[in-house]
Amino acid sequence: MDKLIKILSEMHPEIDYDKNNKLIDNNVLDSFDIVTLISEINDEFDITIPVEEIVPENFNSAKALYELIERLQDN
Amino acid sequence: MQRNILEYLEKTVQEFPDKIAFANDTELMTFRQLSENAKAIGSFLIGQAHEKEPVVVFMGKRPRTIATFMGVLYAGCYYVPIDEEMPKQRIELIFQSLGSMSIICDSETKSILESYNYNGKLYGYDEIIKTVVNDKALEEIRSRQIDTDPVYIVFTSGSTGIPKGVVACHRSVIDYIDNLVVVMGFDNNTVFGNQAPLYVDGCLKDAFSTIKLGATAYLIPKKLFMFPLKLAEYLNNNKINTICWVASAISLLSSFGVLEKETPKYLKTIAFGSEVFPIKQLQIYKKYLPNARYFNLYGPTEATGMSCYYEVKRDFELDEVIPIGKPFDNTEIILLDENKKRTKFGEPGEICIRGTSVTLGYYKDFEKTAKVFIQNPLNDLYPEVIYCTGDMGRYNEFGELIYISRKDNQIKHMGYRIELNEIELAANMMDKVKSACCIFDDVKKKILLFYSGDIAKDEIINHMKEKLPRYMIPNVIEQVESMPFTLSGKINRMQLKETYLNRKENNNG
Numbered sequence: 001m002d003k004l005i006k007i008l009s010e011m012h013p014e015i016d017y018d019k020n021n022k023l024i025d026n027n028v029l030d031s032f033d034i035v036t037l038i039s040e041i042n043d044e045f046d047i048t049i050p051v052e053e054i055v056p057e058n059f060n061s062a063k064a065l066y067e068l069i070e071r072l073q074d075n
Numbered sequence: 076m077q078r079n080i081l082e083y084l085e086k087t088v089q090e091f092p093d094k095i096a097f098a099n100d101t102e103l104m105t106f107r108q109l110s111e112n113a114k115a116i117g118s119f120l121i122g123q124a125h126e127k128e129p130v131v132v133f134m135g136k137r138p139r140t141i142a143t144f145m146g147v148l149y150a151g152c153y154y155v156p157i158d159e160e161m162p163k164q165r166i167e168l169i170f171q172s173l174g175s176m177s178i179i180c181d182s183e184t185k186s187i188l189e190s191y192n193y194n195g196k197l198y199g200y201d202e203i204i205k206t207v208v209n210d211k212a213l214e215e216i217r218s219r220q221i222d223t224d225p226v227y228i229v230f231t232s233g234s235t236g237i238p239k240g241v242v243a244c245h246r247s248v249i250d251y252i253d254n255l256v257v258v259m260g261f262d263n264n265t266v267f268g269n270q271a272p273l274y275v276d277g278c279l280k281d282a283f284s285t286i287k288l289g290a291t292a293y294l295i296p297k298k299l300f301m302f303p304l305k306l307a308e309y310l311n312n313n314k315i316n317t318i319c320w321v322a323s324a325i326s327l328l329s330s331f332g333v334l335e336k337e338t339p340k341y342l343k344t345i346a347f348g349s350e351v352f353p354i355k356q357l358q359i360y361k362k363y364l365p366n367a368r369y370f371n372l373y374g375p376t377e378a379t380g381m382s383c384y385y386e387v388k389r390d391f392e393l394d395e396v397i398p399i400g401k402p403f404d405n406t407e408i409i410l411l412d413e414n415k416k417r418t419k420f421g422e423p424g425e426i427c428i429r430g431t432s433v434t435l436g437y438y439k440d441f442e443k444t445a446k447v448f449i450q451n452p453l454n455d456l457y458p459e460v461i462y463c464t465g466d467m468g469r470y471n472e473f474g475e476l477i478y479i480s481r482k483d484n485q486i487k488h489m490g491y492r493i494e495l496n497e498i499e500l501a502a503n504m505m506d507k508v509k510s511a512c513c514i515f516d517d518v519k520k521k522i523l524l525f526y527s528g529d530i531a532k533d534e535i536i537n538h539m540k541e542k543l544p545r546y547m548i549p550n551v552i553e554q555v556e557s558m559p560f561t562l563s564g565k566i567n568r569m570q571l572k573e574t575y576l577n578r579k580e581n582n583n584g
Contacts, residue, residue, distance in 0.1 A: 010551075013533035014540075024301070030545055031300040032489055035327070036521075051304050051331040059301075 001066050007040045008062060021061035029059060041065075047072040078222040079245050081148055083252075083287040084110055091263065091289035097138035097282075098313075099294040104138035106289065112142040112204045116179070117149020117213055119198070119206040123177075126151045126216065129228055129438075131170075131178040133157045133188060136294050139200060140273050141282055143179055144227070146203075151216040153225035155240070156274035159187050160297075164542050167191065168237055169230050172439060179203070222246040228438050229276050231376050232493050232547070234484065236500035240438035243276070247379040250431040252283045254403040258384055259284075259344060259370065261317065266341070267292035268315035270300065270324050277349065277490070279380045280319045303327050307337040317344040319372070321490025322352040323520075329359040338363050348372030348381060350487040351478070354391045373399035373478060376492070377447070377462045379432040382406050383476060398475035399468070406430035408476060409461065410468060415452035423469040423479055429461045486515045488522060491546045495522075498549065501542040502526055502535060510558045512566045513549065516576070524549035525571050527557050551575075 008017050011033050015023075023029045029037070037059075038049055047069065058068045084106070092107040104112070120130065130147045132154050134140040140156075147154040155173065157166055170176070170193065177196035180188055185199065222245045230238040255261075261284050269292050271277030285292040293313050299306045307328060310318075318325070325347045328334055345360065345367050352371060360369065374382035385400025402408045409417060410424030418424035429451060436444035451459040467479040484495040495513040502511035507530035514523045526535065532552045539548050553575065559567040 013536050034301040
């Protein structure tokens with residue numbers, strides 16, 4: 001989780017990622033961020049996020065995103 | 076002869092009054108509604124005695140915004156598109172550059188404007204479209220207009236930190252659109268999926284081609300460009316057959332495997348521009364959409380949208396670049412060397428543009444205009460202006476024009492044109508920053524900012540967000556003990572970049 005928070009904080013240091021669960025709905029993340037984020041996560045966690053998983057629900061909070069990463073690592 | 080781009084609308088509204096001209100996820104507008112709203116707005120502005128003035132249109136990516144552009148033109152004024160995604164400070168700089176002006180906003184953007192230090196004329200879209208159309212006044216204004224009157228001012232990144240306003244006239248826009256639709260084969264069956272924001276000249280392709288031909292354009296919500304699968308579904312649901320997008324947006328569909336899972340099967344014309352499109356992505360597209368036509372487009376804002384095109388008709392190796400091809404009809408490309416002499420065939424030179432599509436220059440900045448809109452150095456017989464792009468190009472063995480690189484620190488990132496100096500200036504404005512240097516990693520497509528001074532990264536990012544649009548915020552910010560300098564006393568960009576890249580490699584290896 002720390003690694004993920006670090007990646008997210010580099011993009012938007014002002015956001016409290018423990019609390020914010022509307023990263024997409026409130027326009028915190030934009031299309032630039034998503035593309036960067038996906039490539040960083042793929043590199044850092046050695047996974048490939050399949051396109052079906054690139055949906056708002058998985059990116060609205062750090063928690064949701066981390067659960068996705070764990071799910072992909074288990075497979 | 077056509078003198079005003081409104082003639083497109085006036086012809087189309089006769090032919091296709093009830094066809095959908097523009098739609099987004101919340102509203103749609105037929106050509107009749109577009110025309111009526113535009114005439115009402117025009118009549119209103121005339122009533123307020125605005126003529127030959129800039130009118131800022133501060134509204135989101137919606138059909139009503141395009142109707143407002145047209146309304147401004149009906150009043151014999153020119154529109155300045157501004158979007159709520161631009162940061163406040165940048166918008167205020169633009170207002171300063173404009174000086175005297177008025178603003179049209181809607182209920183969504185009005186609240187944003189209230190936090191601004193703006194005391195000038197402000198009109199609400201919902202109120203002014205209720206104005207009774209004054210045909211006589213509209214006609215009178217039109218009879219006074221000529222085709223070199225401005226259509227819009229579009230602001231682009233400026234190396235001194237102040238955005239530059241490029242002024243384009245009716246004649247240039249007509250020349251561009253008329254040639255574009257022929258080359259691309261657009262007609263009234265074209266269904267555009269618009270990606271470009273309405274505050275850049277990139278949207279002219281979709282917006283004005285639609286109005287000229289009686290086509291339809293869907294203004295795709297920005298959010299969809301985060302979710303590739305949903306984007307492809309949107310294209311299919313709306314039977315979109317034409318996309319003219321920046322390369323990074325087009326790659327979004329191919330690089331995540333969406334083309335296979337949800338093939339946008341209606342697509343038949345795919346144009347990428349504003350930055351280099353990787354061959355790898357092109358090959359994926361050709362695999363799933365073998366019958367589509369593919370175009371590479373190239374052109375600066377200063378020459379009204381796009382100046383050159385290349386239709387992909389042969390296969391490319393992975394290490395090749397797709398040419399930018401040749402100029403549209405009625406445009407000439409001249410390659411000049413450092414001494415402003417024409418280069419020999421095959422040799423690199425600065426891409427300079429001659430033609431009706433060359434815009435009028437920068438708003439209220441004759442000095443900057445004179446630097447790049449210059450007398451054609453190959454013509455010493457009579458006045459003739461060409462625009463020097465600062466882009467380097469050369470011809471390949473097939474006689475096709477190839478884009479090589481920039482002469483200066485300007486880059487293209489996510490399709491946007493950015494002066495790295497402008498980012499440096501924003502960082503240097505902070506007291507605690509001693510020195511800042513901005514570099515583009517063109518392989519990973521990241522903006523890198525190096526700085527020295529006793530200040531945390533977070534503070535710099537937060538400051539940047541207030542000053543610059545999102546696409547200009549550095550992707551990587553690094554603190555250095557002190558800046559490396561070259562012998563001539565300039566910051567050593569090469570060394571900074573190499574140190575950074577080497578360290579990245581070591582970390583990963």
